Amino acid sequence: xxxxxxxxxxxxxxxxxxxxxxxxxxxxxxxxxxxxxxxxxxxxxxxxxxxxxxxxxxxxxxxxxxxxxxxxxxxxxxxxxxxxxxxxxxxxxxxxxxxxxxxxxxxxxxxxxxxxxxxxxxxxxxxxxxxxxxxxxxxxxxxxxxxxxxxxxxxxxxxxxxxxxxxxxxxxxxxxxxxxxxxxxxxxxxxxxxxxxxxxxxxxxxxxxxxxxxxxxxxxxxxxxxxxxxxxxxxxxxxxxxxxxxxxxxxxxxxxxxxxxxxxxxxxxxxxxxxxxxxxxxxxxxxxxxxxxxxx
Amino acid sequence: xxxxxxxxxxxxxxxxxxxxxxxxxxxxxxxxxxxxxxxxxxxxxxxxxxxxxxxxxxxxxxxxxxxxxxxxxxxxxxxxxxxxxxxxxxxxxxxxxxxxxxxxxxxxxxxxxxxxxxxxxxxxxxxxxxxxxxxxxxxxxxxxxxxxxxxxxxxxxxxxxxxxxxxxxxxxxxxxxxxxxxxxxxxxxxxxxxxxxxxxxxxxxxxxxxxxxxxxxxxxxxxxxxxxxxxxxxxxxxxxxxxxxxxxxxxxxxxxxxxxxxxxxxxxxxxxxxxxxxxxxxxx
Amino acid sequence: xxxxxxxxxxxxxxxxxxxxxxxxxxxxxxxxxxxxxxxxxxxxxxxxxxxxxxxxxxxxxxxxxxxxxxxxxxxxxxxxxxxxxxxxxxxxxxxxxxxxxxxxxxxxxxxxxxxxxxxxxxxxxxxxxxxxxxxxxxxxxxxxxxxxxxxxxxxxxxxxxxxxxxxxxxxxxxxxxxxxxxxxxxxxxxxxxxxxxxxxxxxxxxxxxxxxxxxxxxxxxxxxxxxxxxxxxxxxxxxxxxxxxxxxxxxxxx
Numbered sequence: 015x016x017x018x019x020x021x022x023x024x025x026x027x028x029x030x031x032x033x034x035x036x037x038x039x040x041x042x043x044x045x046x047x048x049x050x051x052x053x054x055x056x057x058x059x060x061x062x063x064x065x066x067x068x069x070x071x072x073x074x075x076x077x078x079x080x081x082x083x084x085x086x087x088x089x090x091x092x093x094x095x096x097x098x099x100x101x102x103x104x105x106x107x108x109x110x111x112x113x114x115x116x117x118x119x120x121x122x123x124x125x126x127x128x129x130x131x132x133x134x135x136x137x138x139x140x141x142x143x144x145x146x147x148x149x150x151x152x153x154x155x156x157x158x159x160x161x162x163x164x165x166x167x168x169x170x171x172x173x174x175x176x177x178x179x180x181x182x183x184x185x186x187x188x189x190x191x192x193x194x195x196x197x198x199x200x201x202x203x204x205x206x207x208x209x210x211x212x213x214x215x216x217x218x219x220x221x222x223x224x225x226x227x228x229x230x231x232x233x234x235x236x237x238x239x240x241x242x243x244x245x246x247x248x249x250x251x252x253x254x255x256x257x258x259x260x261x262x263x264x265x266x267x268x269x270x271x272x273x274x275x276x277x278x279x280x281x282x283x284x285x286x287x288x289x290x291x292x293x294x295x296x297x298x299x300x301x302x303x304x305x306x307x308x309x310x
Numbered sequence: 311x312x313x314x315x316x317x318x319x320x321x322x323x324x325x326x327x328x329x330x331x332x333x334x335x336x337x338x339x340x341x342x343x344x345x346x347x348x349x350x351x352x353x354x355x356x357x358x359x360x361x362x363x364x365x366x367x368x369x370x371x372x373x374x375x376x377x378x379x380x381x382x383x384x385x386x387x388x389x390x391x392x393x394x395x396x397x398x399x400x401x402x403x404x405x406x407x408x409x410x411x412x413x414x415x416x417x418x419x420x421x422x423x424x425x426x427x428x429x430x431x432x433x434x435x436x437x438x439x440x441x442x443x444x445x446x447x448x449x450x451x452x453x454x455x456x457x458x459x460x461x462x463x464x465x466x467x468x469x470x471x472x473x474x475x476x477x478x479x480x481x482x483x484x485x486x487x488x489x490x491x492x493x494x495x496x497x498x499x500x501x502x503x504x505x506x507x508x509x510x511x512x513x514x515x516x517x518x519x520x521x522x523x524x525x526x527x528x529x530x531x532x533x534x535x536x537x538x539x540x541x542x543x544x545x546x547x548x549x550x551x552x553x554x555x556x557x558x559x560x561x562x563x564x565x566x567x568x569x570x571x572x573x574x575x576x577x578x579x580x581x582x583x584x585x586x587x588x589x590x591x592x593x594x
Numbered sequence: 595x596x597x598x599x600x601x602x603x604x605x606x607x608x609x610x611x612x613x614x615x616x617x618x619x620x621x622x623x624x625x626x627x628x629x630x631x632x633x634x635x636x637x638x639x640x641x642x643x644x645x646x647x648x649x650x651x652x653x654x655x656x657x658x659x660x661x662x663x664x665x666x667x668x669x670x671x672x673x674x675x676x677x678x679x680x681x682x683x684x685x686x687x688x689x690x691x692x693x694x695x696x697x698x699x700x701x702x703x704x705x706x707x708x709x710x711x712x713x714x715x716x717x718x719x720x721x722x723x724x725x726x727x728x729x730x731x732x733x734x735x736x737x738x739x740x741x742x743x744x745x746x747x748x749x750x751x752x753x754x755x756x757x758x759x760x761x762x763x764x765x766x767x768x769x770x771x772x773x774x775x776x777x778x779x780x781x782x783x784x785x786x787x788x789x790x791x792x793x794x795x796x797x798x799x800x801x802x803x804x805x806x807x808x809x810x811x812x813x814x815x816x817x818x819x820x821x822x823x824x825x826x827x828x829x830x831x832x833x834x835x836x837x838x839x840x841x842x843x844x845x846x847x848x
Binding site: 479 | 648650653655656678679680681682685686688690692693694695704705708709741743754757758761
């Protein structure tokens, strides 16, 4: 009787653990497929040309160009621009919601901000094309509003809810003892926030920013629609850019399966995968530090 | 000290503005889509097949159906696996390398760009497994993408069940599975369900993963088998907005966007109401 | 000490939690059908010791254990021990009442149902008897289907005792069962424990020395994970042999 029961329990545990391994297998599988397809690129294109070449023109007559630098810069510009917008706004909102707003207001506003996260990127891209882009063109006197600036704003909006909700979580989970001790010494609320809470929450907030960064790097549809998609090297935020994600999305439909171009697109996908993996890894380490400090 | 108070007031006003800016942005987006898109919405728009030559003669019914079929496919693939994984991680897994690796994998899967899922789906499901561009290839691709969200939401639901319930059960000589089945799952099931619904509604809005695995802009018939291609709202909206030549494309894109948002918000609102009702009932 | 039946014999028990040692060389004999109280200041290890007896500490992954605990002449820490069966014979009541979110009836019946008892009449009978033994029957007999959470704290704790009694354990471990309760509720539980010891062995952890003096037959004083003194209750409180014991007892009695 005892052995029968022990066997049943063991089988159930094995069942659940087997299913959980699927998540691990998927991640490995994605990497493997990206790798085996993408790595073939480098049998015909030198890594130097790929990573440092400034011209991407795989379909050019004569000599096709395989340099992804302008694409990488496009990604970096949009990511940077979006964080410049989302981090100050996000942090300010998080502080407001966590420390200043009355509980009732906080409970009402939080779900509203979550709703922004629920808007599909393609819809935000639509707003970008139809509303924001013409507006930017008008305001700055440009011929077209499809550029890095518009992309930064749209991606900034998308990343905002992530930064707000994680930062707010970190702040609210700080022990109340901190607040009480500070106020009991006669500090104002802002002094308490600035000198005690924000430094204590630093790791968690940093992690929030990293997650936001990861999202910005990986954003595809919205940038596809408003970035302009020119493959020329961008020099200012008013220039049209083509981030890596958008490039893959544009070219994958027309490319011949198995061709060098196809493999090169997978190589770009591999670069994206590694970038987001690194960002995630770093934010994991940061979060662990914060958790260990304040049991968040 | 007056100085400090002044400083505080200035900063706090700025913070307030920042927060309300976010709300304003959201409201603006919703209102813009509604105002510009509602004009094209009528019964014909919602229930007719797509008319390729003159889009004003047709509707987005097949895109709605395609999105719903996709949602069903994604649910089948990601919800059972996601819930079982969450149960393992929260109730069974010991603190060892395997567990940490699985958790790392889940967090990373959540961060992989959607287009990368798309090309993976293309290389693996469409080409390698020879499923072709189809509902099943897209469901698998999008299902993989949705899995980490389902796992995270389910884990949270399980964590919300107090430890004391499990302790009380073990102290009476119950086995682990008896404890999980009788004392944990019944009280976390609704949380896992609502979390899953939210994950699926996010998946419905995704475009990049389905572009190359079976989504098409125009089909003359509704998909009848998992191996058929399909239309989908987000992809439809994308093409209308960027590549369509009809003078009415802009309107129709907005109308499609409105329907898509309405669908997603219906799901979210339903979950919100459900969670509110369940929280009232909870006795701990 | 009188020559009584030894129900549980703890031999050279050492326990670590995350490489910090909590219990040191514990040697203790617990007597059958008596109430033994474990007393000591916060953090002295008394709860940890209690949880070793029904192997609830197994649930903590970073704990380490060394030594033997003999129950019915078998070392419960032997590899072959069926922990599930052990817990059916050694019941536990926790510090904070933890009824399941079910009806009163289902709470008490839970232990029976997990043993696959299906005879509805038998279940009903055992539930009634358990609630009677826990002094709760009269208060709940007309509302067995109500949620357990509707009961007061003291009633919930008696419900937890009834739940434990339903599977007829030989030994009941109680971990500061009255610390979350008011004096009236505490008194009810103390009188119930006195009745229960006629059929079972009771081990109770308490930080309330008055309580130990009131209800226990034997008292063990623990300090920093070591047994300082163990003797009959009256003897210990009237004439403590160890100076440390004396300090502790008089520190609170004043």
